[in-house]
Amino acid sequence: MTLNIVGGFGDFALFAGKSLRCVTESKRLPPRIIRAFYEQGTVCLPVILIVGLFTGLVLGLQGYHVLSRFGSQGLLGALVSLSLIREMAPVLAALMLIGQAGSALAAELGMQRNTEQIVALETMGVSSHAYLVSPRLIVSLLSFPAQTALFVVVGLWGGALSGSMLLGVDSGVYWSSVEQAVEFRDLRECFAKAALFGLLSITICAWQGFHADRCRSATGARGVSAATTRGVVIASITVLVADYVITSFFI
Amino acid sequence: MIAHEEKFILQVEGLKKSFDGRSVLGGIDLGVPAGSLFTVLGPSGTGKSVFLKCLANVLQPDAGRISFDGKLLDAEGRAGFRKRCSFLFQSNALFDSLTALENVALPLEQTTDFNNKEIRNRSLEALQQLDMEDFTQHYPGQLSGGMQKRLALARAIVTHPELVLFDEPTAGLDPLRRNAVFAMIAKYQRRFNFTALVVTHDVPEALVASDRVALLSEGRICFEGSPAQFSSSTNSIVHSFRDSAEALAASLSAIRQEDGNKNGNNSR
Numbered sequence: 143m144t145l146n147i148v149g150g151f152g153d154f155a156l157f158a159g160k161s162l163r164c165v166t167e168s169k170r171l172p173p174r175i176i177r178a179f180y181e182q183g184t185v186c187l188p189v190i191l192i193v194g195l196f197t198g199l200v201l202g203l204q205g206y207h208v209l210s211r212f213g214s215q216g217l218l219g220a221l222v223s224l225s226l227i228r229e230m231a232p233v234l235a236a237l238m239l240i241g242q243a244g245s246a247l248a249a250e251l252g253m254q255r256n257t258e259q260i261v262a263l264e265t266m267g268v269s270s271h272a273y274l275v276s277p278r279l280i281v282s283l284l285s286f287p288a289q290t291a292l293f294v295v296v297g298l299w300g301g302a303l304s305g306s307m308l309l310g311v312d313s314g315v316y317w318s319s320v321e322q323a324v325e326f327r328d329l330r331e332c333f334a335k336a337a338l339f340g341l342l343s344i345t346i347c348a349w350q351g352f353h354a355d356r357c358r359s360a361t362g363a364r365g366v367s368a369a370t371t372r373g374v375v376i377a378s379i380t381v382l383v384a385d386y387v388i389t390s391f392f393i
Numbered sequence: 394m395i396a397h398e399e400k401f402i403l404q405v406e407g408l409k410k411s412f413d414g415r416s417v418l419g420g421i422d423l424g425v426p427a428g429s430l431f432t433v434l435g436p437s438g439t440g441k442s443v444f445l446k447c448l449a450n451v452l453q454p455d456a457g458r459i460s461f462d463g464k465l466l467d468a469e470g471r472a473g474f475r476k477r478c479s480f481l482f483q484s485n486a487l488f489d490s491l492t493a494l495e496n497v498a499l500p501l502e503q504t505t506d507f508n509n510k511e512i513r514n515r516s517l518e519a520l521q522q523l524d525m526e527d528f529t530q531h532y533p534g535q536l537s538g539g540m541q542k543r544l545a546l547a548r549a550i551v552t553h554p555e556l557v558l559f560d561e562p563t564a565g566l567d568p569l570r571r572n573a574v575f576a577m578i579a580k581y582q583r584r585f586n587f588t589a590l591v592v593t594h595d596v597p598e599a600l601v602a603s604d605r606v607a608l609l610s611e612g613r614i615c616f617e618g619s620p621a622q623f624s625s626s627t628n629s630i631v632h633s634f635r636d637s638a639e640a641l642a643a644s645l646s647a648i649r650q651e652d653g654n655k656n657g658n659n660s661r
Contacts, residue, residue, distance in 0.1 A: 170502050254488075262486035265449050266552075267475035268503040 146243035155247060156350045161275040163368075168272035176315070178281035182243045189238050195233060196295040198300020201225055205301070211292030211299050222301030227324060227332045231293040233385050236339035239286060240377045242360045247278060248373035251351030252366035260352070275348045279341060286340025287333045292330070331392045338388065341382045347373035347381060398584045399495055402556060402588050403448070408457035410443055417443050419612035421457070421486075425556075425605075430582050430589045432599040435609035436634065441592035442483065445560050449480045456459035461556070476504060479549035483561040487533040487548070495521065497548045504552065510647040519551040520544075523581070539570055543577065545611070550585055550655065559591040563598065571595055575602040600624060608634060 168174075205221040251274060254260050263270040298320060306313040350373035355361075360368040401424035408421040415438040425431045435441045446452040448459060450471055459466045461474050488496050498516040501507055507515070520526050522542040533541055542562065551555050559578060563571040575598040582589040592609075593599055599606060600620040608616040608631055610622070615630045616623065623631060 168503070257489070257613075258482050258484055258486035259488055260452050262480070262482060262488075265451060265475065265480040266500045266504065267472070268500070291433065 145186055153353075154346070154349055157275075157352065158279075158345045159270075161271045161279055161345065161348070163265050164269050164272040165276040165280060167269050168276055171277060172240035175281060176279040178278045179285060180247065182278070182281055182285040183241065183341075184245075186242045186285075187237055187292075187388075189242055190235055190289050191294050191296055193234055193238050194231070194298045196330065197230055197293075197300075198222060198226065199299035200302030201230070201297070202299075202301035202309070206305050207301065207332065207354050212313070213304075215311050217319055217323075218301065218305045219316040219321075220323030222305070223320040224259050226294050226297040226301075227328045229385070229389070231290050231333055232335035232339060233381060235290045235293040235336065236286060236381045237378055239289060239340070239348065240343045240347065240374055240381070243369050244343050244377055247344065248347040248351035248354075248370040249350060249366055251275075252354030252369045255352065255354045256362060256366060270352075275345075275352065278344050278348060282340035282344035283337050287336040290332060290336035292340060304393045314392060329393070331388070335388050336393075338384060341383060342380050343377035346377040349373070349375070402462055403459075404460040404589065405435050405448070406458045406460075407446070408447060408449055410440070410452060411455060416612055418447070418454070419608070421612070421637065422499060422616055423607060423614055423617065424564065425588060425590055427555075428586060429578055429590055429604040430444045430602060432603040432606045433590070433592045433609050433614075434596060434599055434606055434634065437594055439609050440612055441594075441609055442560050445558050445592050447482075449478070449558055450475075451480075472485065477542050477554055478550070478556045479554040481549050481557060481559045481562060483564050483640045485533070485545040485554060487541060487545055489533050493531050493536070493544050493547075494527060494531055496533065496544060497551050497624070500548065515551060519547040522550075522584070523547045523577075538566070539573065542574060546577065548583065550581065550587070553585070554587055556588045556590065559589060559593075561593055562591060563593055563595050571598050575599070578602065580582070602658065610634070 165171075168382050201222045202218065205218050205225075206215060209215050209217055209221065251260070260270045260274070263273055300311065302316055305311040306316050338344070347370075350369045351366075354365050354369035357365050400442060403425040405423045408418055409416070410418040410524075423433075431443055435443065443452060445458075450466070460469055461470065461478070464470050464473075466474050471528075471635040473596060488499065491499065494513075494516055497519050498512050501512045515524065517529065520529055523546060525540065525543055525547060528536060528540065528544075533544065533548075546593060556577065562578060563574045563585060569613060577597075578589055578591065579602040590600070591603070598621060603620055606620055606623050607614050607618075608628075610630045616628050618626070623635065626632070626635075
């Protein structure tokens, strides 16, 4: 058991290292970068907008009722913005992106492994890591922070909607509270988390899909399904653990 | 037909491979003459595909030496070998999210410095040579089995390889299509002058199309020679593999005769 876990860490580190190192080996990278942006950006946009909006709405609603107990409704903007920027946006956006882009990536690579497309690349002298994985990893460093930023903006508007329009907090007070509360270091923490979560989760999902054939208990279509599930579960847990570790450094 | 003074483009010595302690290849020695269509025959499960995948470095052999064009295929030699060799998979291994043209263009895009126009022209030329010019924008899933095979061959030859490895190219096809695939391999092997190494269990087609054949049995090459020598060989393994249809007919005849005798006894 322990050996398996240590072996898994080692295998993951080698996979990630090889995929990042061989970025320069791949020719004609831009079309695959654009495709990766589409997969991790455009395709995931609706879910980020919906989850961001409702997170903001709920934060506004809960925050208002908690703060009103202490007569501090004026701090609603600070509560919503700091909650979103420091914790909720990077984590929830990463979990949503794992569910959408990460699972799709694991399934796609798993199918390509099953139908020998990955081996075919290797026999052509094309690095499968450079061709299939590297562009996705590069894009994750940009797409996750971008999606997180969007999540924050939509969430703040959600908070404003429930706090100001529905519960009566003055709109000027809300936005002024946001402006006063948010500091540069909060944004730095937010984007550092988003970039790291992006890199970790896309690498984990790619790693699981890429080696979908290694699972001895499930082969074929079940192997792909098992690899996809493992990818999503491991990536989600890793994001939560990494969130705690990073937060403890920043606080 | 091959020349008398044979130059082996591919030489294999003592190739061994086992899985979980079970030996699949028990020391293969083989020489493939340059410019020939060489077929390795053998029943299913004897390690033909494993042999081919060891040659293509998809699987790592446990022991043995592989030389290509006189150079040992070690870690350094592999890089050059991959540029001069193509592999045609049993499943075709086409990229299902790319069109036919993109499939053929991929090896050129990733392994050469040609510009886009040159890549497109070469890819279209390869597709034209395999009569696929009307299907350039089709995805593999929209093509028939035979067309997919031709598309896979177009992708394999677009880089002008010197050696093409064919893994069970006729698996699962009816006799007519088997003939067509072997005819296609023989035709393009001669047209493009590459060396073709085919593994299959289809004896009649292989004997007609090949320059040389070898028989793989229990992880070893137990026969190597011309198709004529294979047809007249008295080797017991060759005999049992080659004349399996006759053996089946004899066996069925005996069963029918036995059934006839039983029915006769019952009716009395």
